[in-house]
Amino acid sequence: MSRAHGTEDPAAQAWSIDLPNAGSTRSTYINEARWSEDGSRLFVSRTVDPRAWPLLDAARPDIGALIIIFGVLAILIGIARIFRHPRTAGRSYCRRCNHDLNAVHSERPSALRCPECGLSLDGRGVVRGFGRGLRLARVGIPALATVACGATIFLTSIAPRQTPRLIQTWPVAAASAVPNWPWWRRSTIDRPYQFDLRVDVIRVNADGLRLESTALLPGWSPPWIARPDGTTIAWTEHSEDTGWVPRVAWFDTVRGRGESADLGPAQGFPAICGWSPDGREIVALLQDTGSDCRTRDDGSAIIDADVMAIDTTTGTVRTVGRGRGRATGGPPAGWMMCPAIAALGTDPHARAVTLATEHEQHSSERSTAGGLALRELTVIGDSGVQVIPLAGEWVEASWGLHRAWITTDGRLGVEFMAYPNTNPYLQGGPERFIDLTSGAVSDPPLSTTAAYPATSRTNAPSPDGSRHVRIEVDWSAPDTVSRIGVVVTPAPNE
Numbered sequence: 001m002s003r004a005h006g007t008e009d010p011a012a013q014a015w016s017i018d019l020p021n022a023g024s025t026r027s028t029y030i031n032e033a034r035w036s037e038d039g040s041r042l043f044v045s046r047t048v049d050p051r052a053w054p055l056l057d058a059a060r061p062d063i064g065a066l067i068i069i070f071g072v073l074a075i076l077i078g079i080a081r082i083f084r085h086p087r088t089a090g091r092s093y094c095r096r097c098n099h100d101l102n103a104v105h106s107e108r109p110s111a112l113r114c115p116e117c118g119l120s121l122d123g124r125g126v127v128r129g130f131g132r133g134l135r136l137a138r139v140g141i142p143a144l145a146t147v148a149c150g151a152t153i154f155l156t157s158i159a160p161r162q163t164p165r166l167i168q169t170w171p172v173a174a175a176s177a178v179p180n181w182p183w184w185r186r187s188t189i190d191r192p193y194q195f196d197l198r199v200d201v202i203r204v205n206a207d208g209l210r211l212e213s214t215a216l217l218p219g220w221s222p223p224w225i226a227r228p229d230g231t232t233i234a235w236t237e238h239s240e241d242t243g244w245v246p247r248v249a250w251f252d253t254v255r256g257r258g259e260s261a262d263l264g265p266a267q268g269f270p271a272i273c274g275w276s277p278d279g280r281e282i283v284a285l286l287q288d289t290g291s292d293c294r295t296r297d298d299g300s301a302i303i304d305a306d307v308m309a310i311d312t313t314t315g316t317v318r319t320v321g322r323g324r325g326r327a328t329g330g331p332p333a334g335w336m337m338c339p340a341i342a343a344l345g346t347d348p349h350a351r352a353v354t355l356a357t358e359h360e361q362h363s364s365e366r367s368t369a370g371g372l373a374l375r376e377l378t379v380i381g382d383s384g385v386q387v388i389p390l391a392g393e394w395v396e397a398s399w400g401l402h403r404a405w406i407t408t409d410g411r412l413g414v415e416f417m418a419y420p421n422t423n424p425y426l427q428g429g430p431e432r433f434i435d436l437t438s439g440a441v442s443d444p445p446l447s448t449t450a451a452y453p454a455t456s457r458t459n460a461p462s463p464d465g466s467r468h469v470r471i472e473v474d475w476s477a478p479d480t481v482s483r484i485g486v487v488v489t490p491a492p493n494e
């Protein structure tokens with residue numbers, strides 16, 4: 001882990017720090033600069049290609065195959081030479097034409113030149129004869145080791161046959177010529193772009209900025225949440241890499257170490273939701289793929305989802321309750337899950353809450369226009385499950401749910417994910433607060449939104465409003481980022 005110390009500019013009272021490996025950034029904007037809730041840390045995230053040598057990685061199957069071919073050829077040529085040039089152990093032979101020089105190897109041959117081909121017989125012109133078995137071993141062992149090496153490279157860079165939605169691309173020429181070619185490339189030629197989300201964690205102290213650690217999350221821009229004190233960030237994984245077993249992963253920003261826990265063995269779609277109020281547990285939702293989608297009158301369906309709590313200290317996974325999510329679509333295309341999210345509360349009478357929403361696109365507006373309709377709340381408590389409809393509530397310019405938590409006054413707080421706004425540097429999501437008994441939805445207090453509307457957030461304020469963060473990005477060439485600077489300034493006096 002690389003570390004850099006921020007510099008303090010006493011005149012401007014501004015701190016700045018440059019993020020390492022700016023050149024690996026694979027998008028033209030910084031995904032997000034987010035404060036931890038206590039203001040102790042800044043999370044600056046960007047999409048990167050983590051591969052140091054993507055072309056070399058892409059060529060692994062071909063390199064392995066060439067090494068195998070080379071090894072096999074060496075064996076064939078070696079065997080052919082042994083049979084075409086028979087030798088007797090201990091005798092001397094001409095290196096070029098294999099003429100038997102009629103001498104024991106340790107003795108000088110009688111002639112200075114080979115009587116057959118005229119090769120000079122001083123020094124390297126004379127070779128010692130060995131038995132056939134030894135000659136085979138001398139050729140075969142290195143050649144077989146070469147073949148094994150090539151096979152290892154080949155087999156680790158291809159995957160066994162998988163579902164046919166991936167593109168067949170190996171061998172490059174055979175892929176199109178040989179239908180049903182039995183292997184898939186695991187190296188990256190069919191993934192010219194491999195994206196991770198890099199989250200640089202910056203400690204904000206009284207004396208400046210310090211790069212604390214760096215987390216790599218799989219995928220272009222996976223949703224992630226930070227513990228309120230900023231010491232851990234969490235996300236879900238559900239891909240071929242996990243064998244489609246739903247998984248919650250988290251990263252200790254202080255130790256710079258990652259851990260994970262499987263939500264399986266059951267299959268399902270995981271979603272990251274938030275933290276328990278005491279900060280010990282991650283809250284995630286596991287949407288049941290085997291749900292019985294009973295169509296309702298409005299054309300949507302309710303599917304079951306488990307509310308999961310994952311203890312980051314022990315790695316223990318427990319199911320807190322069974323909530324509900326909403327699905328739209330229908331036969332024959334199948335059901336499409338709509339965003340749902342869950343939160344845990346410390347109040348024993350409202351332990352877990354799920355919120356089901358539905359994405360809606362308005363054709364009358366621009367393509368980026370769309371939002372989430374809040375459909376219903378499921379409150380899972382000791383006294384049973386209560387479903388509260390939220391008809392008519394609407395969150396504009398949002399495409400997903402970011403996190404949910406239960407506030408100290410017993411409401412459900414939800415942060416939504418916003419479409420990339422006109423500001424290329426920073427994104428922020430709108431928030432809503434929902435009453436757990438009446439279902440009444442309210443915006444956050446005006447004081448936190450009025451000064452910094454989401455559409456013009458050039459300076460993201462710290463939670464206490466005392467500081468602002470600004471991201472400076474330099475492009476030295478098209479699509480290449482040469483520098484990413486994080487600048488923290490005191491909030492301007494107004």
Ligand SMILES: [Zn+2]
Nearest residue numbers: 094097114117
């Ligand atoms: Zn000769």
